[in-house]
Amino acid sequence: PVLVVDFGAQYAQLIARRVREANVYSEIVPHTITAAEVAERAPSAVILSGGPSSVYEAGSPELDRGILELGVPVLGICYGFQVMAAQLGGEVAHTGRREYGATTVTLTTEGGPLLAGQPAGQTVWMSHGDSVSAAPAGFTVLASSPSTPVAAFGDDARRLYGMQWHPEVKHSEFGQRVLENFLHDAAGIPADWTSDSVIADQVARIREQVGTSRVICGLSGGVDSAVAAAIVHEAVADQLTCIFVDHGLLRQDERRQVEEDFVASTGVRLVTVDAVDQFLDALTGVSDPETKRKIIGREFIRCFESAADALVREAQADGEAIRFLVQGTLYPDVVESGGGSGTANIKSHHNVGGLPEDLQFELVEPLRALFKDEVRAIGRELGLPEAIVGRQPFPGPGLGIRIVGEVTRERLALLREADAIARAELTAAGLDAEIWQCPVVLLADVRSVGVQGDGRTYGHPIVLRPVSSEDAMTADWSRLPYDVLARISNRITNEVPGVNRVVLDVTSKPPGTIEWE
Numbered sequence: 001p002v003l004v005v006d007f008g009a010q011y012a013q014l015i016a017r018r019v020r021e022a023n024v025y026s027e028i029v030p031h032t033i034t035a036a037e038v039a040e041r042a043p044s045a046v047i048l049s050g051g052p053s054s055v056y057e058a059g060s061p062e063l064d065r066g067i068l069e070l071g072v073p074v075l076g077i078c079y080g081f082q083v084m085a086a087q088l089g090g091e092v093a094h095t096g097r098r099e100y101g102a103t104t105v106t107l108t109t110e111g112g113p114l115l116a117g118q119p120a121g122q123t124v125w126m127s128h129g130d131s132v133s134a135a136p137a138g139f140t141v142l143a144s145s146p147s148t149p150v151a152a153f154g155d156d157a158r159r160l161y162g163m164q165w166h167p168e169v170k171h172s173e174f175g176q177r178v179l180e181n182f183l184h185d186a187a188g189i190p191a192d193w194t195s196d197s198v199i200a201d202q203v204a205r206i207r208e209q210v211g212t213s214r215v216i217c218g219l220s221g222g223v224d225s226a227v228a229a230a231i232v233h234e235a236v237a238d239q240l241t242c243i244f245v246d247h248g249l250l251r252q253d254e255r256r257q258v259e260e261d262f263v264a265s266t267g268v269r270l271v272t273v274d275a276v277d278q279f280l281d282a283l284t285g286v287s288d289p290e291t292k293r294k295i296i297g298r299e300f301i302r303c304f305e306s307a308a309d310a311l312v313r314e315a316q317a318d319g320e321a322i323r324f325l326v327q328g329t330l331y332p333d334v335v336e337s338g339g340g341s342g343t344a345n346i347k348s349h350h351n352v353g354g355l356p357e358d359l360q361f362e363l364v365e366p367l368r369a370l371f372k373d374e375v376r377a378i379g380r381e382l383g384l385p386e387a388i389v390g391r392q393p394f395p396g397p398g399l400g401i402r403i404v405g406e407v408t409r410e411r412l413a414l415l416r417e418a419d420a421i422a423r424a425e426l427t428a429a430g431l432d433a434e435i436w437q438c439p440v441v442l443l444a445d446v447r448s449v450g451v452q453g454d455g456r457t458y459g460h461p462i463v464l465r466p467v468s469s470e471d472a473m474t475a476d477w478s479r480l481p482y483d484v485l486a487r488i489s490n491r492i493t494n495e496v497p498g499v500n501r502v503v504l505d506v507t508s509k510p511p512g513t514i515e516w517e
C-alpha cells in the first residue's frame with residue numbers, strides 16, 4: 001500500500017481518498033509509526049500529511065527520521081513538507097506570516113517527475129504559518145510563491161518530494177495531477193486498484209475465511225449492509241442468508257426495494273422479519289427521545305437474534321453450522337488518527353439499529369478498508385439497485401426518531417408521505433449530490449392554525465432539515481433554491497392530510513444535531 005502518515009486535522013483521510021482515486025490502494029497510519037514498522041509493511045510510497053501544528057511548538061508531532069532513509073519514495077505535504085525539510089537539514093522559518101487560501105505558485109524548474117507537464121503558474125490552496133526557507137542539501141527547489149521561496153522541492157535520486165500547498169484539496173488546480181505524477185511516475189506504482197480488483201480480492205478472502213460454513217447478514221436497506229451482503233454472496237452464494245427486520249419505521253418503498261430489487265439483482269436468500277406490531281406496541285405511550293432509541297435498539301436486537309436462532313437451528317438440522325456474521329464496517333470507523341494525541345477517530349454516535357459485540361459469531365467485514373464512495377462504486381459494479389447504492393444516510397431507529405412525540409401508525413403513515421414527497425422533489429431538482437441528507441420531521445405534539453378551502457385547520461407542522469456535511473460530525477443547513485422549497489411545501493400541505501405547515505430548519509451542527517431526536 002501507500003501509507004499516509006497522519007499529522008492530524010482532516011487531511012490524511014482526504015489524501016488517502018485521492019490516492020485511491022488514482023487507483024492506488026492507500027492506508028492511514030499514525031505519525032508515531034516507526035521506520036521498522038513502515039519497512040515491515042513494505043509500502044510502495046509514503047505520503048506525509050498536513051497538520052495543524054508548527055514544527056517549532058513543543059510537543060508538535062514528529063516523524064521517525066529513519067522513514068526518510070528506507071529508500072521508499074516520500075511526498076511531504078504542508079506540515080509533512082516542513083517536517084521533511086527540518087529533518088533533512090533544510091531550514092524552516094517561523095515567519096509569523098500566515099498564508100491561507102488560494103495563491104499562485106510559480107514553477108522554478110521544468111524538470112522532475114512531480115510537476116512535469118504543468119503550467120508554470122498555477123493556483124494552489126495553502127494553509128500555513130511557518131515556511132521552508134532553505135531546501136536541504138541535494139534538493140532542487142521546484143516552485144515558489146509570493147510568500148514562500150521554497151514552495152516545493154524534490155530529490156529525484158532519493159525520490160523524496162515535498163510541497164507547501166495541499167494537492168489533495170480541489171482548489172489546487174493541478175492537485176490530483178501532482179499526486180498522480182508522484183505515485184505513477186516518481187514512485188512507479190501502477191494504477192491497478194479498481195472496483196473490480198477490490199471485489200476479486202475480497203471474494204478470495206471471504207472464501208478463505210468462511211470455508212464451507214454458513215453465514216448470516218442483517219440488511220438495513222442502506223448501502224453498507226447491502227454491498228457487504230452482495231460481495232459475500234458473490235463469494236459463497238447460498239451459504240449466505242440475509243435477515244431484514246421491518247420495524248415499521250422504514251420510509252416509503254424501502255421494504256420493497258430490499259425484498260424485490262435487491263434480491264432480484266443479487267439472488268441473495270432473504271428472510272424478512274415482520275415486526276411492525278412488536279415495535280409499535282413497545283413504543284406505545286413513549287415520547288422521550290432516548291427512551292424511544294433504547295426501545296427500538298432493544299427490540300431490534302431481539303428480532304435479529306430470534307431470526308438468527310431460527311437459522312442456526314435450520315442449519316443444525318442440515319448438519320451444518322453458522323459461524324459468521326457479515327458487518328458493513330467502513331474504513332473511517334476503524335482508522336486511527338494520529339492527530340497530536342493519537343486518539344482514535346471513531347464516531348462516538350451510539351449506533352442504534354446495530355448489533356451487540358458479543359454475538360456468538362465471527363465477523364466478516366468485507367468493507368473494512370473502504371470509504372463510502374468506494375463502497376458505492378463497488379455496489380454499482382455488482383449491479384445493485386441505484387435506490388440502495390445511492391441512498392443517503394438514514395438512522396437505524398428510522399422514522400421513530402423523526403416523530404417528535406409518541407410514535408403511532410397514523411403518524412408514521414403521514415410522515416412517510418411527507419418524506420417521500422420531499423425526497424422525490426429534491427431528487428427531481430438534481431440536489432441529491434449536494435445534500436448530505438434531509439431528515440423530514442413531524443412535530444406530532446405541536447399544532448397550529450391554518451386555513452384551507454373555506455375552513456380553518458388545526459394541523460401539524462413538518463420540518464425540513466436539509467444539511468450539507470462531509471462526515472456528519474459537523475454540518476451546515478443547505479441553502480436550497482426557494483422554488484424547490486416552495487414545491488415541497490405546496491405538495492406536502494396539499495397532499496398530506498393533517499399537515500398544514502412546512503418549516504425549514506436553518507441550524508448548523510453544532511449547535512443542532514442533524515436529527516431532531
Ligand code: XMP
Nearest residue numbers: 350351352393394395396397472513514515
Ligand atoms: P446527529 O443527529 O447526531 O446524527 O447529528 C449524525 C448522523 O448519524 C445518523 N444517526 C444514526 N445512525 N443509528 C444510525 O445508524 C442511529 O441511532 C443514529 N442516530 C443518528 C444521522 O442520520 C446522521 O447522519
